[in-house]
Amino acid sequence: QVQLVESGGGKVQHGGSLRLSCVVSGTDITRNPVVWHRQAPGKQREFVATITSGGTATYADSVKGRFTVSRDNTENIVYLQMNSLTAEDTAVYYCRIPPNDWGQGTQVTVSS
Numbered sequence: 254q255v256q257l258v259e260s261g262g263g264k265v266q267h268g269g270s271l272r273l274s275c276v277v278s279g280t281d282i283t284r285n286p287v288v289w290h291r292q293a294p295g296k297q298r299e300f301v302a303t304i305t306s307g308g309t310a311t312y313a314d315s316v317k318g319r320f321t322v323s324r325d326n327t328e329n330i331v332y333l334q335m336n337s338l339t340a341e342d343t344a345v346y347y348c349r350i351p352p353n354d355w356g357q358g359t360q361v362t363v364s365s
Contacts, residue, residue, distance in 0.1 A: 254279050255277070255278070255279040255280045255350060255354040256277070256278045256279055256354075257275055257276070257277055257348050257349070257350065257354060257355065257356035258275070258276045258278075258356055258357070259273060259274065259275050259346060259347065259348055259356040259357065259358060259359040260273070260274050260276070260359055261273040261274050261359060262345075262346060262359030262360045262361045262362075263360075263361070263362070264362045264363075264364065265338055265361070265362070265363055265364070266363070266364055267338065267339055267340065267363060267364065267365045268337060268338065268339075269338050269363070270334070270335060270336045270337075270338065271335050271338065271361060272332055272333070272334045272335070273289075273332065273333040273335065273346055273348075273359060273361075274330055274331075274332055275287060275289075275330065275331040275332070275333075275348035275356060276328075276329065276330050277329045277330070277331065277348075277350070278329065280350065280354075281329065282306075282324055282326065282329050282330075282331060283306055283326050284306050285306055285350045285351075286303055286304065286305045286306055286350070286351060287303065287304055287322075287324070287331045287348055287349070287350055288300065288301075288302070288303040288348065288349045288350075288351065289301040289302045289303065289322060289331075289333050289346060289347070289348055289349075290346070290347045290348075290349060291342075291344035291345065291346045291347070291361075292344055292345050292347070292358075293341075293343060293344040294343075294344075296344075298347070299313065300313050301313055301316055301320065301333070301346070302316065302320055302322040302333060303322070304322045304323070304324055304331060308324070310322045310323075315341075316335075316342075319335065319336050319337045319338075320333060320334065320335050320336070321333075321334040321336075322334075331348060333346065333348075335361070338361075338363045339363055339365075340363050340364070340365045341363075342361060342363050343361060343362050343363050344360075344361060345358040345359065345360050345361075346358060346359050346360075346361055
């Protein structure tokens with residue numbers, strides 16, 4: 254059974270940083286893409302970033318240059334480093350292994 258558990262969310266001021274973790278069990282992250290999504294209040298869930306099984310990262314335009322996705326293959330963890338945060342980044346952040354294995358989400362709140 255595949256399980257994903259996010260952590261690392263919290264409250265941060267404008268311009269601050271956070272690092273989210275997605276701990277994966279039940280499958281190997283080097284054999285699966287892992288996708289980060291987020292959902293802000295009143296908005297649809299949106300794509301943030303992904304890292305392929307081969308380790309290639311892709312980003313939404315809204316986070317490019319500020320967010321970095323990486324992984325620890327030994328620990329089976331995928332990270333999302335978020336820098337230069339703004340109020341527009343406030344959302345619940347989820348990780349996913351396609352098609353439909355989702356974590357429970359972690360809240361990120363950025364105050365202006």
